[in-house]
Amino acid sequence: MDSQTLIIALLAFLAIGGVGFAFAGGNGSEGASKRAKQLAATGRVDGKTNDPAAMRRRQTQDMLRNLREGEQKKKKSLVPQDIGSRLKQAGLDVPAGTFWLVSAAAGGGLGFLAFLMAPSSVSETFMGESARIIIAGFIGFAGFLGLPRWVLGFMIKSRHKKITNQFADALDVIVRGVKSGLPLNECLRIIAVESPDPLRSEFKQITDGLSMGQSIQQALEKFYRRVPLQEVNFFNIVLGIQSQTGGNLSEALNNLSVVIRSRKMLREKIKALSSEAKASAMIIGCLPIAVMVLVYITTPSYMMQLFTKPIGHLILLIGVSLMGLGIYVMRRMINFDF
Numbered sequence: 001m002d003s004q005t006l007i008i009a010l011l012a013f014l015a016i017g018g019v020g021f022a023f024a025g026g027n028g029s030e031g032a033s034k035r036a037k038q039l040a041a042t043g044r045v046d047g048k049t050n051d052p053a054a055m056r057r058r059q060t061q062d063m064l065r066n067l068r069e070g071e072q073k074k075k076k077s078l079v080p081q082d083i084g085s086r087l088k089q090a091g092l093d094v095p096a097g098t099f100w101l102v103s104a105a106a107g108g109g110l111g112f113l114a115f116l117m118a119p120s121s122v123s124e125t126f127m128g129e130s131a132r133i134i135i136a137g138f139i140g141f142a143g144f145l146g147l148p149r150w151v152l153g154f155m156i157k158s159r160h161k162k163i164t165n166q167f168a169d170a171l172d173v174i175v176r177g178v179k180s181g182l183p184l185n186e187c188l189r190i191i192a193v194e195s196p197d198p199l200r201s202e203f204k205q206i207t208d209g210l211s212m213g214q215s216i217q218q219a220l221e222k223f224y225r226r227v228p229l230q231e232v233n234f235f236n237i238v239l240g241i242q243s244q245t246g247g248n249l250s251e252a253l254n255n256l257s258v259v260i261r262s263r264k265m266l267r268e269k270i271k272a273l274s275s276e277a278k279a280s281a282m283i284i285g286c287l288p289i290a291v292m293v294l295v296y297i298t299t300p301s302y303m304m305q306l307f308t309k310p311i312g313h314l315i316l317l318i319g320v321s322l323m324g325l326g327i328y329v330m331r332r333m334i335n336f337d338f
Contacts, residue, residue, distance in 0.1 A: 168257045192206070202223060205222070281334065
């Protein structure tokens with residue numbers, strides 16, 4: 001009992017001391033942190049200063065914080081995910097209704113082919129003739145929603161990759177133009193004329209908007225909606241800060257060009273480092289299909305048990321599910337978003 005009493009007393013003492021330290025030390029550390037922030041921002045503890053450089057630095061920090069908070073709030077609204085906007089992001093000048101018609105045609109065609117190509121043994125041994133209809137329905141639904149969206153996403157990704165590779169060179173053109181005395185609008189027109197597609201068409205829309213009376217911020221906001229890339233967002237932020245606070249635009253854009261090229265080098269380095277894992281994932285994913293084909297060529301009756309027996313259908317379903325889960329996990333492991 002004596003040892004238990006001592007232990008309880010020690011724990012109570014530690015608990016009381018911890019609570020007291022939290023209440024006594026927390027405010028002090030918070031106050032010290034607040035004073036350190038004031039000292040770093042203004043050069044004085046009371047938050048007031050007469051130094052123009054410190055005031056300008058504080059204004060820039062406040063503007064950066066406001067831009068960062070506004071970016072978090074407007075990101076979802078500035079980057080719509082509807083089909084019409086995604087078609088524009090892919091560079092396709094077609095209405096959304098046409099996309100849905102093509103999707104319906106693709107789904108109907110795939111479903112009809114699946115119904116015709118389903119083996120007759122399925123209707124004899126597994127749920128009757130309705131099994132072929134169910135299989136055709138699933139494949140048709142996947143063809144209606146999955147295949148067209150996958151193709152559209154591939155086109156968007158390919159177009160964004162081209163724009164990313166061309167964007168640093170476009171910034172260098174703006175830097176050289178600004179250093180030579182040209183206004184910003186004229187530098188944008190040079191890019192809209194001399195740059196290769198798809199960057200040329202995007203900057204042409206920017207210059208056309210400026211000619212119609214849009215401000216530079218409105219034109220760049222629409223540019224970010226069409227091309228929701230971090231590089232474009234950085235470009236908008238740099239021009240927004242420069243238009244509100246002034247400063248050397250050529251130096252800021254030159255630094256941005258260096259940052260974009262560094263991001264590109266990092267992306268290529270990550271791609272090179274993960275190439276071995278991607279190759280392993282492709283081999284592991286293709287190996288079961290290759291084994292099935294080889295076994296079917298050598299002994300067809302042995303492999304057809306999977307397609308003619310109900311237990312074979314169950315084994316195929318489990319195998320496909322596990323393969324899909326494994327491919328998804330490997331893809332998440334080797335993909336990097338930054």
